[in-house]
Amino acid sequence: DQQVKQNSPSLSVQEGRISILNCDYTNSMFDYFLWYKKYPAEGPTFLISISSIKDKNEDGRFTVFLNKSAKHLSLHIVPSQPGDSAVYFCAASMRVETSGSRLTFGEGTQLTVNP
Amino acid sequence: EAGVAQSPRYKIIEKRQSVAFWCNPISGHATLYWYQQILGQGPKLLIQFQNNGVVDDSQLPKDRFSAERLKGVDSTLKIQPAKLEDSAVYLCASSLSLGLAPFAYNEQFFGPGTRLTVL
Numbered sequence: 001d002q003q004v005k006q007n008s009p010s011l012s013v014q015e016g017r018i019s020i021l022n023c024d025y026t027n028s029m030f031d032y033f034l035w036y037k038k039y040p041a042e043g044p045t046f047l048i049s050i051s052s053i054k055d056k057n058e059d060g061r062f063t064v065f066l067n068k069s070a071k072h073l074s075l076h077i078v079p080s081q082p083g084d085s086a087v088y089f090c091a092a093s094m095r096v097e098t099s100g101s102r103l104t105f106g107e108g109t110q111l112t113v114n115p
Numbered sequence: 116e117a118g119v120a121q122s123p124r125y126k127i128i129e130k131r132q133s134v135a136f137w138c139n140p141i142s143g144h145a146t147l148y149w150y151q152q153i154l155g156q157g158p159k160l161l162i163q164f165q166n167n168g169v170v171d172d173s174q175l176p177k178d179r180f181s182a183e184r185l186k187g188v189d190s191t192l193k194i195q196p197a198k199l200e201d202s203a204v205y206l207c208a209s210s211l212s213l214g215l216a217p218f219a220y221n222e223q224f225f226g227p228g229t230r231l232t233v234l
């Protein structure tokens with residue numbers, strides 16, 4: 001049961017253009033959403049997040065949009081830079097009584113930004 | 116500030132052998148997580164500790180996987196005996212605390228992972 005899904009395994013964009021990464025979820029109990037970025041041979045690093053009570057959060061070149069009715073979120077990177085080339089994971093957090101919260105990750109999207 | 120440390124970085128074993136991974140979280144972080152990331156998939160939580168106690172092991176295959184965090188600092192994850200399908204990257208993460216506030220989140224910091232290959 002894949003509760004968080006990233007349907008595009010890969011995305012290629014030109015430097016300076018917009019990158020849009022998409023994520024869909026099925027569980028209405030998720031109350032917080034995050035994007036993580038992962039370079040080869042490194043662990044994922046936190047990029048940006050959004051609470052389920054908001055529909056947009058912006059941090060510099062990165063903006064995350066949440067559409068709760070569609071159970072869909074997206075990450076926009078503008079302008080894209082070659083250093084943004086990495087695997088991007090969408091993750092959703094759910095309250096768990098004993099442990100506080102639990103993260104569920106999507107499969108990841110490999111973003112390649114071409115110079 | 117030092118990040119999450121993991122060792123070894125790579126391990127190759129035969130099926131039915133045993134293996135152990137070590138993790139040292141960021142100093143002062145009370146919560147420690149072990150994730151399994153199979154190729155082509157996202158990380159999946161195996162077990163979560165709060166200090167030296169287990170608070171979530173619902174997704175841990177307990178017949179072969181075990182983990183401990185005896186002194187509430189570093190942790191060891193063991194697989195005994197290993198199967199071919201255990202080939203994956205094992206990620207350790209830590210956070211300051213459980214993060215119990217609603218509509219909020221306590222950031223998890225990940226280590227570089229241990230890549231396990233079971234032949």
